[in-house]
Amino acid sequence: MTVDWRRGGPDLPLMLEKGGAPLGEQVQDQLRAAIRDRRLAAGERLPSTRTLAELLGVSRGTVVEAYEQLVAEGYLESEVGSGTRVAAALTAGARETDAAPAVAPPEPPRIEVDFEYGIPDLRSVPLGDWSRALVEATRTLPTAELGDETPSGSRHLREVVTAYHRRVRSGFASPEGAVIVSGFRQGLTFALAALAGSGIRRIALEDPGPREHDVIARRAGLEAVPVRVDAEGVDVERLRASGARAALVTPAHQCPTGVALAPARRRDLIAWANEVDGVILEDDYDAEFRYDRQPVGSLQGLDPDRVIALGSVSKTLAPAIRLGWVLAPRRFVPGIVEEKRLSTRGAPALDQEALALLMESGRYDRHLRRMRDIYRARRDVLAAEVERAFGPGRLEGLAAGCHALLRLPDGASETAVAEAAAARGVRVNGLGRYRFGETDAATEADPLPPALVIGFGNVDEERIRRGIRVIDRIVRSLSPGTRR
Template sequence: MEDQWSRWGLDLHVHLRPGAGHGLRAGLEHALRDAVRSGRLPSGTRLPSSRALARDLGIARGTVTQALDQLVAEGYLESKPRSGIRVAPQPTAAPPVETAQPPHTTLRPVRGIDLRSGFPDLAAFPRREWLAATRHIMQTAPNTAFGYRERTGIIELRQALAEYLGRARGVSTTPAHIVVCAGYAHALRLVCQVLRHLVGSAGALAFEDPTEPDYPALAEQMGHRARRIPIDRDGLIVEELTNETAVVVTPAHQYPLGVTLSPARRVELVSWARRAGGFIMEDDYDGEFRYDRQPVGALQGMAPDRVIYVGTASKTIAPGLRLAWLVLPSSLLAPLREATRWDESSVNVIDQLVLARLIQTGELDRHVRRCRARYRRRRDLLGEAVNRHLPHGRLSGIAAGLHAVLRLPADSDHEAPLLGFLAERGIHVEGISPFYHRPQEAPLAIVIGYATPAEHAYSSALSALVRALRERM
């Protein structure tokens, strides 16, 4: 006989607690009433049919029908022709007041004109290509593809990434040296675990100054001491490094200043790593987007045994995918595999297969080229607007990436009042000071993410920003 629980239908967990002398009907009414009041069954939830519910509960259908009719009469449920029985709209309490800001405030949606850095144009997400690749995967992937897979990432994606990174970014690697991660923070967390395992105790990690402040904070949470190393026009000042275990750098396009690590500094940094036995973690967050000449190759190609390369799909496609990858020196492969042994922050198999398909078919390259042309036009429009309407401002970091830094005259305003003035007009940008270890020493500047608005909204967003800055300066 067919098991009744294997039949098609809606599942509804009901815990019957008949009251003394009231029987099953009263118990069912109480259970459903309590589920609606508590919010476990929210407004609009469809209930199983009386026949299915009676069968699942093992009670008479008439008992169920009477209980449902009673709750409809009381206003907890509603019954409409050809729509079945659903939970009726219930009065809602006021939402709780937030008492603390979430840690990553820069990732929160805002109303108005969003010119914050760190985002690509999300409207440019390659929906058609992603859908076509997903359809191909669902039609051709074997059933075994959806089982438990290796924590370092599926071989199909690691093979595709090894080819793509070597061709597009000058990375020297093999699939065995690549680990797929759930975003950059996950990659950094794994690296911190591995480095702590190697040194046997808390070591020091160096970060650029300025930098995204969440990452030094994460390193400290993982038991490391985080040091800040200043940046000049040639990039990281290598001679400031001492006995650090590793240094985290953004050599292709320093975040947020936008300078490129010079060839001499690259040689100097690699020499430091070899001499000190340290590692370089290369954050290649937007290396594909260079506009005035060929993209600068990855530092990893100079020293695969000393450089930990990390890239993501956050800028090339979208941050919501939570797709990143590490390219590791051979000496770190075994401890990294051990670090992933109990780690559950993995990327789902379908997204990995889809990205591999986009790389293999050349769709990722075509998407990057389209975005590169689009972002270059936006950068040029920003430069023209500043030159024409803000002659006392100076743009920097414009050779690559998705953002630029606009330095303002020191006597024009203070950062907080300026940002507040812009926010009152619905314009959201970032000040440069939070990126510095000593914010009070930061120059007066704002970080403009020119990739963030949708294509149709960029011109008006730029005009509004320029008008507001002219009014304030």
């Protein structure tokens, strides 16, 4: 899409050589070249003749004559009230490499129901509250804080986040142990690098677990090893046997199985960390959304010296608000801050202040309460539709969050079902996509029953019904003996 510059747009980098060819010819030649090379796109507005003349230090008449000549040649078009623009039909001199391919690639199927995991309801993002918070931040933020941020991030936001974590998640954190980052993945990257710098060489990851965490760990210089998840969460005995001194877990609502880490496993996991002088990284990604019982407290509150808690607003507000935090034991904070200092100048100060104000005002909690009701209603519709189509007991992980696990009939192919669903406008991922490394060898050596990960955060109730009915028809039509 052509950018519609207002009032002529930014300056043009035309360089005129005094004493060379006539100035008008130089203007024409350079504009022709810019249009042929597509540096100026079809329909793009040019500066007014007065503006360009002042920029180049030539008479306005010189620019007027140049524009008129290019209009006559078909390079430009001019209308009263619309200014001068690059002609919509470019000349034949345009670069052939920019020409459209002779055969257009086939259009991908249109996705009408998207069961992708991890996306909140984007239509319910409280943009009015966020806008008010930004206005208030702009009005009240001291000018001294408009420069580069302090290495750990906004003191105000660190105070608010740690108070929130203590109050809502039963954590034990202080502003001095908090680092503000641009989302969960950035925080994870910095924390893993700090662990590697402290001498930790191997980290255990849940299998199945969040995608690409093994890649992030290896980029930080750590060896990543899988540890299976069962009905009570990560298997701590297998963790002990792995030789790892760090473990990354999703204890409140395991991704993607949806199980909560059992109380005995929570205690055993903390004991393991103390046994090996290790560290637990807690991905607290959707703990605010619990439906069937009170929220489970953060692991970080059980042993703040052994747990690094990572959080963000990607699930509670929107991924576009790229703010998160790392709550770490004091001994790791300098390493995390140093990784941040060398990698980025930090998150925007106005956004950090706006989030602090939003959380302090109570509007953040009001939004969470509203979303809890919306997601509970969608979860109930999903459960009813799955039971109608597949029978009872097929849907798991419903106590919290915005996704659940749909167990397919024995012998069903996750891949075949997902591909057939996409062809019918329904996007869904198989459980195999969350296996460690997503390799055939991993899944064949340690297979899991076939299942689909159903994210319902950004899907309304009618689309949930439609998507499950499509999946039901596909499963019925495919041979149950199909192998993955």
